[in-house]
Amino acid sequence: CIGEVAAASGPSAASEASGAAAEGRAAQDAAEDGQTPAKRPKVDAPGEDSAAKEKMRTQAPVQLLASTRRITEFSSARQPSSGDRIVYVSGSFDMFHVGHAQFLKDARALGSFLFVGIHDDSEVGTAKGAGFPVMTLNERVLNVCACKWVDEVIIGAPKVVTEDLIKSWNIHVVVRGSGHTRDEGDRRSCEDYAVPKTLGIYRELPSQWPRLCRDTVVQRIIAEREVYLQRNRDRASREDAYYTRKDQLNSPLEV
Known part of the structure; x- marks a missing residue:
């Protein structure tokens, strides 16, 4: 009988046997009343619960969903006027740091309105390699919007600064940072600024943080x-x- 087996197996077996007997009686009573017997709640084995929590914490996807309202909360909402001198810069702005902020401040000083073009994820991945950018386009956009010297952001801006882009946004100055330690392997990007160079509106700003970039942060x-x-x-x-x-x-x- 159940009592004999439980006594022979120790306290743990006794508890399990008693539970099984109670469950059997509950099922029998429910069957007599024409009801479906209720199932006992599953009890996780020791360590299973903490393992499940750890898996949820480390493997749960984290995705920033940017809405127009959220972007507006981060941006200045200022519009350029006919008297503004519009400055344009572009880049990935991945892992936003003080070097980025200083560059944007210096670029803004060359005019009165600063447009910042941010390249999309595929563009950055093609230029920088697998695993980049570290931050998504939405995350990078909000970081740049929050910078006090930025007036407006162009989301998914082309890497090549075209004449159409310059005319569409009435840009007066196109600025590129220089003097970084990574510049030696980035010569091809100079070709992206061929049009503003031809138009005579291209400027370079030497970096005040030449050894600080996304790679050093990583x-x-x-x-x-x-x-x-x-x-x-x-x-x-x-x-x-x-x-x-x-x-x-x-x-x-x-x-």
Whole structure:
């Protein structure tokens, strides 16, 4: 009988056998009443719950969904007037940093209205290689919009500055940064500015942060990877403890 098996197998088996007996009685009572017997809630094995939470935390997709309202909240909403001297710059602006901000500030000083063209993800990937950009187009757009010296952003701007683009946006000056440590491998990008050079509206601004670029930011992250991982592990354990306490407080009282 169930009692004999439970006694021979120890406390754990006794608990399981008692539960099975209770479930059997509940099923029999439900069948007599013409009802479908209720199923017992599944109890995860030790470690399964934390493993599931860890998987959800590390593998859940994170995608920034930009709306017109959200972009407006980040932008200046200013429109160019007939008296404005319009400056245009373009780039990927991946991993936005102080070098980007300084470049945009210096470019804005050459006029009174700053247009910033941001290349789309496929354009950046083709130019920089697999794995780039690190940030999506939407993320890069919001970062640049939030910069105080930027008046308007062109989303998915072409890499080549064409005459049509210059005339459509009434651009007076086209600016490109120079003096970065990566410039030696970026000679081909000079061809993208052939039209503004011909029109005599091309300017170069030497970088005030020549050794700071997206690559150096990425290298810093990699160098501090273990510190970052440990910080996340500590945070994960605190989150797990919080949700465990929350579940215990919200669980129904046993009768």
